Amino acid sequence: MTSVYEQLLVREHLAKATPAGTLSEADETRFKERVKELLDEQNAVIVAHYYTSPVIQALAEETGGFVGDSLEMARFGARHPAKTLVVAGVRFMGETAKILSPEKRVLMPTLEATCSLDLGCLADEFGAFCDQHPEHTVVVYANTSAAVKARADWVVTSSIALKVVQHLHDQGQKILWAPDKHLGDYINRSTGADMVLWDGACIVHEEFKAKGILDLQKIHPTAAVLVHPESPASVVEVADVVGSTSQLLKAAGELPNETFIVATDRGIFYKMQQENPDKRFLEAPTAGDGATCRSCAHCPWMAMNSLERMIASLETGSDEIQVPPELIKKALVPLTRMLEFPKD
Incomplete structure (x- = not known):
């Protein structure tokens, strides 16, 4: 089971996780154009997770790539004809893409983007x-x-x-x-x-609090609660819908509610708002800002994906996923x- 060593390993990786910095509008435009050039030159496509930043998700869509949950990402990468897959997410997603498409080159913006579940x-x-x-x-x-x-x-x-x-x-x-x-x-x-x-x-889902959700519902009594099942049982019990990222997205579109309290990584809000522009999405409360909050509803490793790192990977071939044949x-x-x- 999870050892003290493994818990310390997660903390060590958290300390090293440096999220992407904020870009000016001009730099963002310039970097996006450079990524597009490199994708065309290298017959590459972006496969991005819902938890990456809105700019990464939007770029994947603009360039014929894909945004989805890890199962949908795996299916897309396996069937797409591109010779290079740029997996914007965390390392296990890149490894999965390589296992399913060993003949393809699989790059990531950074190989340091990992997952507490993987580390543990x-x-x-x-x-x-x-x-x-x-x-x-x-x-x-x-x-x-x-x-x-x-x-x-x-x-x-x-x-x-x-x-x-x-x-x-x-x-x-x-x-x-x-x-x-x-x-x-x-x-x-x-x-x-x-x-x-x-x-x-x-580390993201474990921090959601049932009491906080119930308190928020008092302010928004007509809000539906959408919960990812990686959350604690007490949080799951107050949910209107429990499901994967893709299942929560579907529920957001199908339920008649105009307001939703969402207990999963806030990266999903980009797609939820895109598909439901007239609805309102609220972050489910976590342990709170500061020392008691390790993620505050956003995976620190997902936040490491950036345009700059994507450019560096495509230009130099760095951060390539390697999985032994056996x-x-x-x-x-x-x-x-x-x-x-x-x-x-």
Whole structure:
């Protein structure tokens, strides 16, 4: 389970995570044009996550790239004909793209953009945990390293995790789940499956507070609450809709409410507002600003993606994702199961 060493490792990476600086309008325009030139020259396409900055998401859309959740990103990258994928997100997303498209070059604005779930689930310790439960089917969240995926029977994203575990439970299988304990608990309570859970958490979603949401609802009584299942159980319990980023986006468009309280990374507000310009989106309260708040509703590693770093990567070929062939072969098996699992 999560060791003191792993907790310290997350803190160390947090201390090093330097978000992109604010650009002037002129510099932003100039950098965007340079990125476009490089994409054309190198037959490259941007694959961006909802949690990256609005400027990155907008540029991906303008250049024929893609913005989505990690499952949609994986599918897009695997089928797109570009020879180079520029993955704007965190490192496990780049590794997933490389595993699914080993013949392509996969670049990232920075390889230092990681994830607390990935850092808190080291391959050796996870392998030992699996060995302690040999009768369990190993299901790991996409927010893990290639080495952890290679040890799994299934890889899932939050958009299909519940359905996959329900499918396995219906077959009478016991589940070993890693690494997010909150998502695992939500799935466990929803399916009744026999599950053992790794002790990991997302630093963004773990900070949302049920009391804060309820207090905010008193001010906005008609607001619907949208919650990502990486949040604690107390937060999930006050939600009107619980789901992945893509599922929350869909709910924002389909529900009649004009105001929404959203418990996930605020990077998603760009797409929510774009698709629903007449609606209002409010950040769910966290632990608060200052020393008690490690993320304040925004992943510090996602914030490391920037136009400047994207240019540097494309110009120099730096920050290229490399995954050993033996890991690609092993991790491809559970990832293929994920991609082939029915959407509906």
